[in-house]
Amino acid sequence: MFGFGRGASALGTTVGVVVVMLNQGLFSGDSVYYVAYLAVMSVLLVLAFTLALSTGTIERALDVMLAKQEQQAVERLSQRAAEGQTPNESAAKTEEANVPEEAPGALFDRACMTLASEAKLTARETEVLALLARGRTIGYVADELVIAQNTAKGYVKNVYAKLGIHSRQELIDAVEELYLRM
Numbered sequence: 001m002f003g004f005g006r007g008a009s010a011l012g013t014t015v016g017v018v019v020v021m022l023n024q025g026l027f028s029g030d031s032v033y034y035v036a037y038l039a040v041m042s043v044l045l046v047l048a049f050t051l052a053l054s055t056g057t058i059e060r061a062l063d064v065m066l067a068k069q070e071q072q073a074v075e076r077l078s079q080r081a082a083e084g085q086t087p088n089e090s091a092a093k094t095e096e097a098n099v100p101e102e103a104p105g106a107l108f109d110r111a112c113m114t115l116a117s118e119a120k121l122t123a124r125e126t127e128v129l130a131l132l133a134r135g136r137t138i139g140y141v142a143d144e145l146v147i148a149q150n151t152a153k154g155y156v157k158n159v160y161a162k163l164g165i166h167s168r169q170e171l172i173d174a175v176e177e178l179y180l181r182m
Contacts, residue, residue, distance in 0.1 A: 066108050069179065073107070108133075111179035119162040128155040132168055133175040 023037065112133055116126040124145070131141045142152035165171055 063105065066105050066179075070107055073182070107182050108175070108179055111175050111182060114178055115163070115175055119159075121159060121162055125155055125159050125162070128152070129159050129163075129171070129175075132156065132159065132171055135168070135172065 109130065112130045113126065116129050121129060127145060128141055131144060136144070138152050138156060139149060141147075141156070142149040145152065147155075160166060160171070163171065163174065165174065
């Protein structure tokens, strides 16, 4: 593993030296070429990072986790129904077993809504809660809800205060706990 890291570092240094050697002629004269070169390279660097680190990475990971948890919940409900229960209990379990057939993440959304109603959150605070529970940043919340970043920070502060928590991880844990009980 150390060799891979060292090799990647050496490759980066080598590529940098080659790029400088190939472009040395641009930098010997007028500085206009230098500024244009830096602008083009900056755009290429931003594009490379954008393609490598897509914003949906965390969301896809959460969706996979939630799908597995929903499947486990369905299996538990099926086992309980197979163990034999009274007709009323069996009907209730059958109704619960149909819930995970909703859109993916429906149980997660329901857990967010339950937590929001227990804490008496406003509609906008509920939207913020749902985004934060999915691991979104304050910047993302602001962009998604088309509000200023400081306004988003205020909503986050209100959500944390009403829920009696202090971090995004505590919020995610609270939603996950509710989700697992559903």
